[in-house]
Amino acid sequence: MLDANIKAQLKAYLEKLQRPIELVASLDDSAKAQEMRGLLVDITALSSKVSLRENGNATLRPSFAIGQPGEAPRITFAGIPMGHEFTSLVLALLQTGGHPPKVDAAVIEQIKALPGSFNFETFISLSCHNCPDVVQALNLMAVLNPNVTSTMIDGGMFQGEVERRKIMAVPTVFQGDAEFGAGRMSIEEIIAKLDTGAAARDAEKINAKEAYDVLVVGGGPAGAAAAIYAARKGIRTGLLAERFGGQVMDTLAIENFISVKATDGPKLAMGLEEHVKDYDVDVMNLQRATQLIPGDLIEIKLENGASVKSKSVILSTGARWREMNVPGEQEYRGKGVAYCPHCDGPLFKGKRVAVIGGGNSGVEAAIDLAGIVGHVTLLEFDGQLRADAVLQKKLHSLPNVTVIVKALSTEVTGNGEKVNGLIYKDRDTDEVKRIDLEGIFVQIGLLPNTDWLKGTVGLSNRGEIEIDAKGQTDVPGVFAAGDCTTVPYKQIIIAMGAGATASLAAFDHLIRTSAPA
Structure with missing residues (x-):
């Protein structure tokens, strides 16, 4: 064996x-x-x-x-x-x-x-x-x-x-x-x-903490890098994480992390956490930030009722799967609507599924699912797929895959217990059509986790935190890094570099603001 x-x-x-x-x-x-x-x-x-x-x-x-x-x-x-x-x-x-x-x-x-x-x-x-x-x-x-x-x-x-x-x-x-x-x-x-009673005890402990020099909000690659760079400066560093590792934990194969030929998300996340713990970083896991209050001491309020204060803050809250936002999606989430083909694909063995999205993630998902399920229908809003040519060539070679472009998904249907179909509109003819199926895998990109910052920190029309070359936001002492920002390319290695940049900028800010007049 x-x-x-x-x-x-x-x-x-x-x-x-x-x-x-x-x-x-x-x-x-x-x-x-x-x-x-x-x-x-x-x-x-x-x-x-x-x-x-x-x-x-x-x-x-x-x-x-x-x-x-x-x-x-x-x-x-x-x-x-x-x-x-x-x-x-x-x-x-x-x-x-x-x-x-x-x-x-x-x-x-x-x-x-x-x-x-x-x-x-x-x-x-x-x-x-x-x-x-x-x-x-x-x-x-x-x-x-x-x-x-x-x-x-x-x-x-x-x-x-x-x-x-x-x-x-x-x-x-x-x-x-x-x-x-x-x-x-x-x-x-x-x-x-x-x-x-654990949440109340955690809140009490957090409320008793003294103010930090740098407080990192987010435990993904950007947050880990920011925390390590701050701690190496010998300043009081805290890190709030809703889930250490962030979006990386949902990434299967990683083959473009320079000097590491191949790894996977959970393994990389474990390495990030171990590296952070090698330094004097106060890690507060399972904590969701709900509000940022600017001031000489910046305050971060948490979902459990606690609050943390710091002289500077680095926002690295990452991103989450983008949803279709159509009727039936939330009702049948986990009952046929899925976002991880690697995890949930085997449950649909021999069945009919749809993949929403024609970028690299969508096409890769369709290719993987085609080897498990009975039939895959890939729907793309645009007039053509946006995935790399090599992926498109592989996709079109598969006999149990149908590709539909110019398709606007409008509704997920079900029988009250699980998904039984998808309704979409042909954007060429405006004809409404239906596909009978048992599963829908949504692969249409990411949304920044910045809803809690609206009205406090400058955001782009996509909800990304607007930053300058040093990671500074429009709020003094507040910096940002990674997939939650306007950085043009959302990559692990870029997020790490951005986290380091923001941390160095925060340290520079502390030096300048603490210097005598």
Whole structure:
């Protein structure tokens, strides 16, 4: 099942086990069960501390659980955790075996203190790069708290469960019979949903903080670079992040980050966070800014009621997926309307889907989906596709793709539970047409996360923060960087450079404004 290189790496990891663990298999006669057995046999052969038992009684088969001998296992994999989920498997083995997790001590104590019992089931696809974060977080909670169980369910393997639960996006987490959450969630976000007093405690701690010299709002590439450059100057630096990594976390392949031939978004985001933590930066994660109040000390108000003050501020709030803004889109979001083809594509195997957008993102999505779904219809508002020629050539070579240009999407239709079609207008003839389908993937660009700044900081007609060559806005002491600004090209490497520029400009501002008259 595992090749020699992976076996060698896994063997080295398993040497870190501090106590015995037991794999409990619940198999059937399927080919997937034999594949799973092969994986489990390979794992047990790599460490004397790992044993295998094949008399499991799980309802979902094939599946296997990981626990300590003599105890009921609390982590289950209903599916073969390869691809993006292989790391989830390795961490589950190590953490069940006593290897300490790389999590703050305060988070560990918060998990151990959670009241009540929680049985989590996470539906994933093996191509989803958002899913492992959720699976790994819930698995760790199951390791640390005996009242928590975590089951990963591969939607591609258990299509019947997907249909029964009416799941059309991953990751989707159930707690018992109720949906707990959908989409990427960090362990801190999950705990915050369970520990209702956490937000109030966070607000109290933040309100007690002294003013910063530089406060960075946003934890993407621009924000990380700004924070590092500020901290290296030896000044008091804070960073507010709604989600560390930002839009990068939703990026799969990154092949144009100079000196790094290939990486992916989650890996890059992890590197950004580790680099920031190497410096004296006060990171305040899971914090959404709601208002900026200019002054000698600039104030940032937060959604949880807290506020933070600083002598200078760097806005690096990034961007989000642009929506179609048509009837039915919000109603069927997560019920057929999706924004990540890599994550949700496998749930539409053999079905009819549409991709909205003819740029590079839209055409790449259509190409990827064509290998999974039954048929793809790509709709572009303009009279021609805007993607690179090499992508267009590949797209037109695919037999199960239809391209429609000059198409204005006007409505998403459904049966009350899920999408069943898309209505669009032919911009040449004004004829209204309908496509019967089960999924719609929206790929029409990004919107800057600047709604909360309207009326305070100068914005362009696209909502981007207007900046000069140094990243200065029209508000003294307020700088900006990255995809939320008027910088002409939205690229990771450009955002990092812009973050560094804004940080250096903020430092220059501090020197000049603190100098005696």
